[in-house]
Amino acid sequence: MRRYEPEQIEPRWQRVWADERTWEVSNAPDPGHGGIEPAKSYVLEMLPYPSGEPHMGHLKCYAIGDALAHFRRRRGERVLHPMGYDAFGLPAENHAIRTGRHPRGSTDASIAEFRRQFRSWGISIDWSRELATHEPEYYRWTQWLFLRLFDQGLAYRRDAAVKWCPTDETVLANEQAKDGVCERCGTPVVSKQLEQWFFRITDYADRLLDDLDSLEWPEHVKTMQRNWIGRSHGAEVVFHCEELGTDYPVFTTRPDTLFGATFFVLAPEHPDVLRLNDSPEVCSYVERAAAEPPEQRGSELREKTGIALGRTVTNPVNGEEIPIYVADYVLTEYGTGAIMAVPAHDERDHEFAQAFELPIREVVRPGGDEDGPDAAAGPAPGALPCTGDGVMVNSGRFDGEHNLIAFDAIVDWLAEEGRGRRAVNFRLRDWLLSRQRYWGCPIPIVHCERCGLVPVPDDQLPVELPDIQDYAPKGRSPLAAATDWVETTCPSCSGPAHRETDTMDTFVDSSWYFLRYCDARNAEAPWDPEVLDGWMAVDQYIGGVEHAILHLMYARFFTKALADLGLVGFEEPFARLFTQGMITRDGAKMSKSRGNVISPRDYVERYGADTARCYMLYIGPPDQGADWSDEGVGGIHRFLARLWRLADEVAERDGEDAAIEGAGLGRPTPLLRKAHWAIDKVTADLRDRFAFNTALAAIIELVNDAYRYKDDLLTTPEGIAQLRFAVATAGSLVFPFAPHLGSEVYELMTGTRVWEEPWPEADPALLSAETFELIVQVNGKLRDRVAAPAEASDEEQERLALGSEKVAAQLNGGEIVKTVVVPGKLVNFVVR
Numbered sequence: 060m061r062r063y064e065p066e067q068i069e070p071r072w073q074r075v076w077a078d079e080r081t082w083e084v085s086n087a088p089d090p091g092h093g094g095i096e097p098a099k100s101y102v103l104e105m106l107p108y109p110s111g112e113p114h115m116g117h118l119k120c121y122a123i124g125d126a127l128a129h130f131r132r133r134r135g136e137r138v139l140h141p142m143g144y145d146a147f148g149l150p151a152e153n154h155a156i157r158t159g160r161h162p163r164g165s166t167d168a169s170i171a172e173f174r175r176q177f178r179s180w181g182i183s184i185d186w187s188r189e190l191a192t193h194e195p196e197y198y199r200w201t202q203w204l205f206l207r208l209f210d211q212g213l214a215y216r217r218d219a220a221v222k223w224c225p226t227d228e229t230v231l232a233n234e235q236a237k238d239g240v241c242e243r244c245g246t247p248v249v250s251k252q253l254e255q256w257f258f259r260i261t262d263y264a265d266r267l268l269d270d271l272d273s274l275e276w277p278e279h280v281k282t283m284q285r286n287w288i289g290r291s292h293g294a295e296v297v298f299h300c301e302e303l304g305t306d307y308p309v310f311t312t313r314p315d316t317l318f319g320a321t322f323f324v325l326a327p328e329h330p331d332v333l334r335l336n337d338s339p340e341v342c343s344y345v346e347r348a349a350a351e352p353p354e355q356r357g358s359e360l361r362e363k364t365g366i367a368l369g370r371t372v373t374n375p376v377n378g379e380e381i382p383i384y385v386a387d388y389v390l391t392e393y394g395t396g397a398i399m400a401v402p403a404h405d406e407r408d409h410e411f412a413q414a415f416e417l418p419i420r421e422v423v424r425p426g427g428d429e430d431g432p433d434a435a436a437g438p439a440p441g442a443l444p445c446t447g448d449g450v451m452v453n454s455g456r457f458d459g460e461h462n463l464i465a466f467d468a469i470v471d472w473l474a475e476e477g478r479g480r481r482a483v484n485f486r487l488r489d490w491l492l493s494r495q496r497y498w499g500c501p502i503p504i505v506h507c508e509r510c511g512l513v514p515v516p517d518d519q520l521p522v523e524l525p526d527i528q529d530y531a532p533k534g535r536s537p538l539a540a541a542t543d544w545v546e547t548t549c550p551s552c553s554g555p556a557h558r559e560t561d562t563m564d565t566f567v568d569s570s571w572y573f574l575r576y577c578d579a580r581n582a583e584a585p586w587d588p589e590v591l592d593g594w595m596a597v598d599q600y601i602g603g604v605e606h607a608i609l610h611l612m613y614a615r616f617f618t619k620a621l622a623d624l625g626l627v628g629f630e631e632p633f634a635r636l637f638t639q640g641m642i643t644r645d646g647a648k649m650s651k652s653r654g655n656v657i658s659p660r661d662y663v664e665r666y667g668a669d670t671a672r673c674y675m676l677y678i679g680p681p682d683q684g685a686d687w688s689d690e691g692v693g694g695i696h697r698f699l700a701r702l703w704r705l706a707d708e709v710a711e712r713d714g715e716d717a718a719i720e721g722a723g724l725g726r727p728t729p730l731l732r733k734a735h736w737a738i739d740k741v742t743a744d745l746r747d748r749f750a751f752n753t754a755l756a757a758i759i760e761l762v763n764d765a766y767r768y769k770d771d772l773l774t775t776p777e778g779i780a781q782l783r784f785a786v787a788t789a790g791s792l793v794f795p796f797a798p799h800l801g802s803e804v805y806e807l808m809t810g811t812r813v814w815e816e817p818w819p820e821a822d823p824a825l826l827s828a829e830t831f832e833l834i835v836q837v838n839g840k841l842r843d844r845v846a847a848p849a850e851a852s853d854e855e856q857e858r859l860a861l862g863s864e865k866v867a868a869q870l871n872g873g874e875i876v877k878t879v880v881v882p883g884k885l886v887n888f889v890v891r
């Protein structure tokens with residue numbers, strides 16, 4: 060008996076696919092068979108960040124996407140399934156800082172390894188469209204798109220508070236400043252005001268929110284997007300500081316509680332804090348607070364801290380002077396970074412007022428609407444803080460009104476007085492895109508003393524990233540040290556000017572890559588609009604849920620902004636989204652610190668890619684987390700080996716018996732019915748849901764049945780034909796998951812290439828659970844007729860016959876010396 064040898068089979072098929080460029084797809088419309096243009100299908104996994112080598116999460120993501128791509132191709136769709144690399148970013152840059160070597164080296168090495176492994180996994184990628192975001196041919200267009208947004212006023216500069224490491228002299232991203240210390244050197248992080256580049260994503264907040272309804276995305280992802288955008292309705296109210304002559308607008312969802320505002324709070328990042336009070340105590344509070352993660356600062360559980368600034372503002376509704384505090388429970392992420400504090404009707408304001416012994420004034424008394432449905436459920440009158448509805452008290456001429464009526468009346472009154480207006484507020488902030496970093500896309504702007512900010516003309520793009528000697532940031536972008544590159548002439552007035560030295564957030568690179576795949580080799584434009592229209596939107600996007608907020612939000616913003624510019628003809632990039640669950644090991648997340656990281660490479664080398672891919676899809680529903688087990692891998696490997704050996708054995712029998720060449724399938728056997736059942740099951744699992752695990756289970760059942768009936772079937776030409784059909788079907792169905800083995804088995808059975816064959820269709824006649832009338836005899840005499848399933852085995856027929864009461868009466872304790880079974884017909888018991 061020969062052995063299943065994936066190390067032989069897999070490279071052979073990979074060579075065929077590479078040599079024949081099997082998975083490349085043309086942009087030219089293809090009339091297809093019978094002149095009907097096939098439906099397009101854009102199947103896309105999120106592009107990988109190339110660092111080191113691929114991990115298990117990549118294997119899962121591409122195994123899912125590839126199964127879908129194969130399924131859709133064989134169902135007659137024209138499938139675009141490309142690959143690229145999100146190649147700029149911090150790990151490569153930090154590696155460069157440590158080693159002094161150019162980040163391009165480690166990035167390109169990593170890309171080569173990713174590419175090699177993707178090929179060794181047999182993923183069906185159209186390699187002719189491969190791209191990497193660090194290549195000038197790509198980032199030329201990233202810069203071009205930036206300039207289109209700049210022309211529209213959607214890219215702009217302003218001062219912003221950034222997290223800053225005083226030791227490394229660099230700006231840190233939130234995730235680099237966990238627990239208030241620099242991830243790299245452990246120094247406490249401080250806050251610093253720097254001029255930064257922003258995209259005006261807040262202009263799109265309403266559309267980003269409303270258009271979520273049109274998307275077939277998992278509900279939890281939509282919820283995360285909605286919460287991130289955070290739209291709330293209320294009012295903007297202006298508090299005036301007499302001493303400084305400054306207005307402080309605040310956003311509140313509760314203008315009806317304005318009479319209860321007894322103090323005023325600024326976030327530590329508010330630009331005016333130090334102007335109001337720059338004592339050392341305040342300065343150190345501000346620096347410390349800015350370094351802490353916002354989730355902790357905003358927590359209701361946390362003890363409230365703050366400092367009185369020794370200033371007051373005037374409450375516009377009653378003229379009261381109320382004290383100003385700086386306190387870290389107020390965040391700049393929301394509203395204006397300033398709040399009116401109403402301790403009687405807000406939990407956190409209430410805690411703060413208690414800690415600082417500030418007055419608490421009730422202005423909405425619950426239970427005012429005695430007959431209302433909420434009267435009984437609401438808190439007892441006087442229990443504060445109370446966030447519910449009720450009747451206005453302590454609120455001047457609004458006393459006695461219901462607070463929801465007073466809400467509008469107060470806003471109207473403020474508007475007449477010029478001290479407020481109705482307002483919608485978003486939690487979403489503009490996208491801070493500049494980084495004081497080397498390894499990113501240069502921002503194509505020139506600073507001219509005379510002309511200000513001047514865009515680099517399109518015909519001078521790309522602004523190439525220059526090579527430098529030292530990658531470590533020194534309080535400014537490392538690019539600032541490249542003097543020859545920085546010093547330039549103004550494209551507008553030809554006077555001396557200098558280049559922008561900040562680079563772009565890598566999220567910019569990944570906000571449009573899916574557009575470039577459509578027309579990846581276009582040297583004249585980022586894309587041909589007609590080509591783009593032919594492929595977009597992405598029909599199925601697949602990736603980790605950790606990208607459910609920022610990446611998806613940014614890509615949606617880019618698409619909408621480009622639609623407004625007339626550069627694309629659609630508003631949403633990803634029609635359907637699937638988020639995969641995480642792979643754990645021994646119940647724990649894989650991480651270097653735990654020492655439980657396993658590499659796909661080890662499993663692919665030991666068992667073959669087909670086993671690794673199938674196991675990944677078999678361990679559970681792919682949107683759920685799953686725990687990797689080596690025993691499980693072994694089980695799947697044995698299944699694939701059984702399928703291969705079966706095909707090998709049947710193929711040999713074909714050779715022995717030329718008679719079967721012309722043989723029909725004959726009367727359907729249980730195995731033939733099982734094959735059609737498996738086709739039906741796998742098709743439904745792939746078409747209607749991502750149920751790869753149950754699809755694989757159905758194929759395993761089919762193979763098990765083939766083994767069960769094999770010896771019987773091998774005795775007749777019709778039996779061999781049916782067995783061959785069942786094994787070919789197993790190969791055909793397993794192909795999206797195990798493309799190498801699927802191709803091998805199918806070729807052994809049919810001599811043809813499975814990917815060139817349409818997806819099989821189940822014969823409805825063979826799907827119905829048919830029964831026949833089983834004749835039961837005792838000593839050759841008819842004693843009963845019982846219903847038996849069409850595919851009942853001999854044993855099952857015998858069992859059903861023994862179950863008959865009439866037969867039991869005839870047997871009456873006698874010994875059965877012989878049982879004769881005629882499949883599909885009768886059972887005869889010979890009794891003594």
Ligand SMILES: [Zn+2]
Nearest residue numbers: 224227241244
């Ligand atoms: Zn540091």
Ligand SMILES: [Zn+2]
Nearest residue numbers: 507510549552
């Ligand atoms: Zn100029």
